Amino acid sequence: MKSNPAIDDIDKRILKELQVDALLSHAELAERVGSSPASCWRRVKALEHAGILGPAVRLLDAGKIDLGVNVLCNVRMRSHARASIEEFEDFVARRAEIMDCYSMSGDWDYLLRIVAVDVADYEHFLMRILLGHPSVATASSHFALSQTKYSTRLPV
Amino acid sequence: MKSNPAIDDIDKRILKELQVDALLSHAELAERVGSSPASCWRRVKALEHAGILGPAVRLLDAGKIDLGVNVLCNVRMRSHARASIEEFEDFVARRAEIMDCYSMSGDWDYLLRIVAVDVADYEHFLMRILLGHPSVATASSHFALSQTKYSTRLPV
DNA sequence: CAAAATATGATTTACTCATTTCACTTATGG
DNA sequence: CCATAAGTGAAATGAGTAAATCATATTTTG
Numbered sequence: 035m036k037s038n039p040a041i042d043d044i045d046k047r048i049l050k051e052l053q054v055d056a057l058l059s060h061a062e063l064a065e066r067v068g069s070s071p072a073s074c075w076r077r078v079k080a081l082e083h084a085g086i087l088g089p090a091v092r093l094l095d096a097g098k099i100d101l102g103v104n105v106l107c108n109v110r111m112r113s114h115a116r117a118s119i120e121e122f123e124d125f126v127a128r129r130a131e132i133m134d135c136y137s138m139s140g141d142w143d144y145l146l147r148i149v150a151v152d153v154a155d156y157e158h159f160l161m162r163i164l165l166g167h168p169s170v171a172t173a174s175s176h177f178a179l180s181q182t183k184y185s186t187r188l189p190v
Numbered sequence: 191m192k193s194n195p196a197i198d199d200i201d202k203r204i205l206k207e208l209q210v211d212a213l214l215s216h217a218e219l220a221e222r223v224g225s226s227p228a229s230c231w232r233r234v235k236a237l238e239h240a241g242i243l244g245p246a247v248r249l250l251d252a253g254k255i256d257l258g259v260n261v262l263c264n265v266r267m268r269s270h271a272r273a274s275i276e277e278f279e280d281f282v283a284r285r286a287e288i289m290d291c292y293s294m295s296g297d298w299d300y301l302l303r304i305v306a307v308d309v310a311d312y313e314h315f316l317m318r319i320l321l322g323h324p325s326v327a328t329a330s331s332h333f334a335l336s337q338t339k340y341s342t343r344l345p346v
Numbered sequence: 347c348a349a350a351a352t353a354t355g356a357t358t359t360a361c362t363c364a365t366t367t368c369a370c371t372t373a374t375g376g
Numbered sequence: 377c378c379a380t381a382a383g384t385g386a387a388a389t390g391a392g393t394a395a396a397t398c399a400t401a402t403t404t405t406g
Contacts, residue, residue: 130345189286
């Protein structure tokens, strides 16, 4: 077991391929990256064990299940006490409509991406849920007119 | 073939499970959603065909491959002519470091999320690539101090 | 309410696939 | 430059899987 397995060229190709299709068999993968199935299998296991290769997930078309509204919402905290922060981040983790959350430099403390079925749905979330949270002082919402790009494929 | 297959309760459970683990066999999936493997298989095929169930992808740990820097960048366009917009959106689609792009209401035209290895790397992208694009008038960058939440799991 | 269409679950078949083993090659380090 | 360790590919296996079939149940619709 290596603590920091150096990522070589074949590892990178494996990461590239699996980021695009998680269902590839080791045999197919081996062909694409120019290696053998056995070696690929070992490399995949090592990458998983190192925590580099994460879960295989299935992506859904948000529009087709009526979650077409993306809102980006800046949040300012009432206090920066550790307890407030932890409480807020727990809240973020639990709310399924909050897809992403970034702790930000600059004027705002957090940037959230929220999915909603329509504007009314978002209004409910904003007024009753987000602004109702004790740690939240203010929020500023910006609606996405469309999602021009959404990628999970990191450039390895 | 149904054009708009009504999503029932079992379909929802299938979507929930596959969003978390794309590698589930139909047998395991059937157990979890309370159905038979054969029926699950047919439902999965139908959901795929309807475009609801998208690709299976493998997620990577960005930090572990030295892409720990997330920057959110607002962009204002020089013009809103169709040609400018198309050119810019093509550019966005091609650049691998631009992970997400939203066309926005409000003061800015687009919001981008960019991954970078460090600040210098981002500076290069901003100065040479993004601001060098003919359609781009201005940009305003905000660094994420940390990624508090990142989820691909839509609330079905 | 009856007829037609559609979805379901049990079962089977033929594969494909993950995983192991082993002999061999390549890299590492004293 | 030799010795030890680490990684590689080919082959074998046994298990698990996708997909098809069919009789039955359920839903839809005229």
